[in-house]
Amino acid sequence: MEADGGDKDKGLECYGLVYPENCDSYHGPHSIDCLITIWxxxxxxxxxxxxxxxxxxxxxxxxxxxxxTAIRDNMEGVKSAADDGNDDHQLNCYGLVFPDNCDSMRTTQCGMPYHYLEIKRLFGEGTKAPVKLVKNETEALDLLNVEAARENMEGVKSSADDGNDDHQLNCYGLSEF
Known part of the structure; x- marks a missing residue:
């Protein structure tokens, strides 16, 4: 009863887990904040x-x-399936499908910069083409997930297309104007 009343220590004793933040009971009903915390x-x-x-x-x-337990198992199953390459669960977990040569949100797994250079027409002639980066720049890219890499490259291209000389050099290898 104490565990079901929200006592986190009793929850650990009774159910073998510490209630996540924003969760007050094992059985529910749970708040949306509890579900978001687990997610x-x-x-x-x-x-x-x-x-x-x-x-x-x-x-x-x-x-x-x-x-x-059922909530966590369900959400972990979605993430596991996404990380195992299931396109539907990649959408469910991450909101995007990994490019064909990717099997993870990590850039180091699939050469993400090359993929988005091609898609966004960021030419290999640019001063920030992955093959032209120095070690600390490639290490920084390796820390980005798919979404962050895409947003970064879209920002560079957009800025280049809006006339930013530095980004035109980074993206196209020349200043258009």
Whole structure:
């Protein structure tokens, strides 16, 4: 009863887990904040299609009324399937499908900069083409996930197209004007 009343120590004794932040019971009903906390702990992104705020009302209610173990198992299953290459679950967890040569959100796994250089027409002649970067610049790129790499490169291209001379050099290897 104490565990179900929100006592985190008793929750650990009774259910074998510490209630995540924003979660007050094992069985629920849980708040949307509790579901979001678990989603974030699992490692999925807010842009994911199954982010708790993106769920349909019936799906959200079902999740809110599940026990914490079932919720975590469900969310970890989505992330695991996404990381194993399942396109649907990549959308569910991350809000995007990894490019064909990627099997992870990590740039080091798939040469992300090359993929987005090609897609966004950031030419290899640019001073910031991956093959022209020095070690500390490639290490910085390796720390980015797919979404951050894409946003970074889209920003460089957009700025170049808007006339930024430095970004035109970075992107195209020349100043257009």
């Amino acid at each position: 974030e702990e699992v490692g999925c992104e807010h842009k994911g299609y199954r982010f708790p705020n993106n769920l349909t009302i019936p799906d959200c209610e079902s999740m809110k009324n599940s026990n914490l």
